[in-house]
Structures are given as C-alpha cells and as structure tokens.
Amino acid sequence: MSPDLAFLVEVLVGGLLSGVMYALVAIGFVLIYKTSGVLNFAQGAMLLFAALTFVSLTERGVPFAGAFVATLGVMVLLGLTIERAVLRPLVNQPPITLFMATLGVAYVIEGAAQLAWGTQVHGLDLGIDDTPIDIAGVFVSRFDLFAAAVAGLMVAVLSLFFRYTRTGLAFRAVADDPLAALNTGLRLPRIWAAVWIASGIVALVAGLLWGARLGVQFSLSLVVLKALPVLVLGGFDSILGAIVAGLIVGAVEKLSEVYLGPFIGGGIEGWIAYVAALGFLLVRPSGLFGVRSVERV
Template identity: 50%
Template structure:
C-alpha cells in the first residue's frame, strides 16, 4: 500500500504540472480560438532567460548568487515574456483579426520556430541549470500508518504546490474578473467583442502575457528538475493529451485532465509496464487522448459542437 501511495502521489504532483501547461493552452484557445503550438517554445525561451540572467546578474552587479539575484532574474525574465507577448500581438496577431482559424494556427507554428531559434541564439545552446532553492532531498510521510513511511520528493511537492496555487489564481482570474469575461467574449466572436468596445489588441496582449508567465513557471520547475535544454520544449507536448481529455475550452477540464494523465501514466508504467516490456509512460497519455478523440472528441468538460443545417 505504501508503494501504491508513493506512485499515486508522484502522479498527482506531475499531473499538476501538466495541468498548469494545459491551462496555458486553454487560455490562448479561449481568447483567440486557436491552439497555441508555440507553448513549448515559450517554455524553453523563458527557462533560458531565467537560467542565463540568474548567472549574468550577479556578475554585472558584483554580488554573490543568492535569493536577491534569483528574484531579479525572475523579474527580468517576466518582463521579457511580457515583451514577447506584446511583440506577438504587435507584429503577428494584429494583422490576423477576423481571419480564418488556420491562419492563426499557422502563425503560432511560425512563432514556435522563431522562438526555438531566437532563444539559443541569444542565450546559448548549452545545457544550463536553474537553482531557485527548492529542496531536492526526498522525505518520508505517514510513518505512523505504514512501516518505513511513504517516500516522496520534496522538489516535486514544492513544484506541485506552486503549480496548484497558480492554477487556482488563473481559474479565479478567468472566471470571476471583468478581464476574464472579456476573454471569453473575444473567443466567442472577435467582431462582436470589438463592437461592444472590448479592445482586442489589449486582450490578446494580456492573455499571451499570462501564457508567458505560465511558461516561465513551467520552465523554471522543469529546468530545475531536468536542466534547461532544447528537449524542454517537448515537455509541453504532454499537455496536448491533457487538453483533449479535459476539453479545449474548459479550465476545470485542464486541471482534471492533468491529474488523470499524471496518475494514469505513473500507475500504468509501474503496474502494467513489466507485462508489456515497459515504456507505457511515454505513450499512455496519447493513447488515452486517441480514445477520447474517437468516442468523446469534446473531452470531459468541453462544449459539444452542434452544427445546424
């Protein structure tokens, strides 16, 4: 039972990170009606900015690396991601208002390749480390209930807690604030939103800034765990099955889908992997997403699209 709980907790912690990435996809989709294929590139770009500025700032200011340098690097990286959001709206999205969704989709693909090249060109292409002070030593819990206790990673626990808080904040922002309601109006109809005075350009800058902030948090967490390298952009691909499972338009669906994928891939790898040669964790999420596409394409919480003719 203790081993099952260790696997379950590990899956829940990873699932919260998947949910956070998926929420970035959902926010962009609800504001522009297009799937943001640039999310992975944004994660890599933000992680590179954080890793390099955490090295450069102490050298520039003649100070020892520490909490202050990390905070300054975080602020600079956040400003950069807001700048990226402004540039995306100013030089790409502004010219695609009221265009077909495929035009916006292709724009996000172009942005992804652009950021994939720009990041290493500015910050370098080596493998960098990010140290924000999260403890990496494992810890034991529930020692009174199970002999030896349940082993969990403190780093994963802190990461899951940060992701959970950010997911909660973004959910409240989207559901309860005036700006969040404006985002939903823009997603429903660009022209109608503009006709009632909603500034489309400002809304897009806001939502891409939020997505950039999400990318920064995800980049810091995964960069701390895996190191900052090109493969980091592939982490965001795990959010694709999450949004398919939860629904492209559902914030709660992104959360539930992330937890289901996280727990499902861990349990399947541990308990079914030995019978099929292992490797289930790499394809479980995509297999589950395929099943949903075949039998419930709108996902668990997505809106069912009905075309009347």
C-alpha cells in the same frame, strides 16, 4: 498501512503531482484558445525562452528576485510582440493558418534563443532539495510537492482572475461570443494582448519548474507534447478540464509504468497518455469539460 498499499499510494501521489505540472503547461494553451481560437504551438518555445533567460541572468550573477522580475518583463514583451506582429494581422484567417503561424513563431523563438545562448545544457536550481520526505508512511519528493504547490497556486490565481475581475470577465465574454463582446464595447485587440501576456507569465512559471526538473535545454520545448493528451481529455477551452485531465494523465502514466511496464516493456510512460487520449476522442471529441460546437446548416 501495508507495504503494497503504501507503494501504490506513493506511485499514485507521484503521478498526481506530475499531473499538476502537466496541467500548468496545458493552461497556457487554454488561455489562448479560449479567447481567440488559436492553438498556440509556440507555448513550448516560450517556456524554453523563459527558462533560458532566467538561468542566463542568474549565471551572470543577477540575484534570483532580480532575474525573475527581468524575465517576467521579457515574457510580457514577448507575448505582446507575438500578438501584435503575427496574430493580429491574421485575424479572421482560417484556424490552420493561425496554427501554422504559431508553429513558425516557435521555430523563430528557438532559433533566436540558440543564437543568444548557444545549445549547452544549463542547470537550474530553485533551492528546493529533491530528497523524499515521509508523510504517513508515503515517501514524496520535496521538489514535486513544491512544484505542485506553485502550479496549484498559479491555477487558483488564474481561476479567481477569470471569475472575479473585470478583465477576466471580459476574457470569458470574448470566449463565449466574440461578436457579441465586440458589440458591447469590449476592445478585442486589448483583450487578446492581455491574454498573450498571461500566457507568457504561465510559460515563465512552467519553464522554471520544468527547467529545474529536467535541466534547461532545447528539448525542454517538447514538454508541450505532454500537454496535448491533457488538452484532448480535458477540452481545449476549459481551465478546469486542464486541471482534472492533467491529474488523470499523470496518474495513468505512473501507474502504467509501474504495474504494466514489466509486462509490456519499458517506455510505456511516454505513450500511454496518447493511447488514452485517442480512445477518448472516439467517445467525446470535445473533452470532459470542452464545449461542444453546434453548426446549423
């Protein structure tokens, strides 16, 4: 393999691995939107809260496994609390009302985290060395490979869950037609509570991976902004779309930064995905795999 081709492959692989982590964050949005039609802007705050809880426990001497189990319990409780205390009383309200409610929840969670743990930056070590390894002449970060493997496993588990379990099939039924699902005897409050719990678990995994990469700090909640172009490209109600769009966004960012950055200027990696998403909205507003809504008048 020539040096130029090896470098191209290296940049592309790095972008794809980052894209898997973007997809993991986006899936947290998809889970909620798919079953209840709510764009959960609190997902970033939940991600931050999970990372802060975990790192605070480990800094106090709690073993990794114990801290993970305890944080998992906290995120399950947090998801249930948000659903029961905030979203359930607002059922059947306009989407903008629900969106503003999740935005308010995000600020409440961040404020509570600041009161509990302060604003200092915490290092999070998952025990994975970030040194590159040589794979067929292509150097790839060990941590990126680990993070992509964990995110990929999480995505696979969720996909199997939705396809083959009774609860997963109930989620899909509610997503397809809530009224029909209700008429068949499905208990929507239980399903909504379960999907918020699942969203909390996804936030935990994403929070640990992104916290280990960027450090656990309050700007970590802004990772959700990286998920927005992924959602636009893939569709707000498609897990498969989140995966494919995450890979696309990751690859576009890295390739643009390396090959267009020297001509346009630095920082292109931070905004090129939004340009791509805006252009895609004009062509296919529902996303690659999103369901087009049809209204009869």
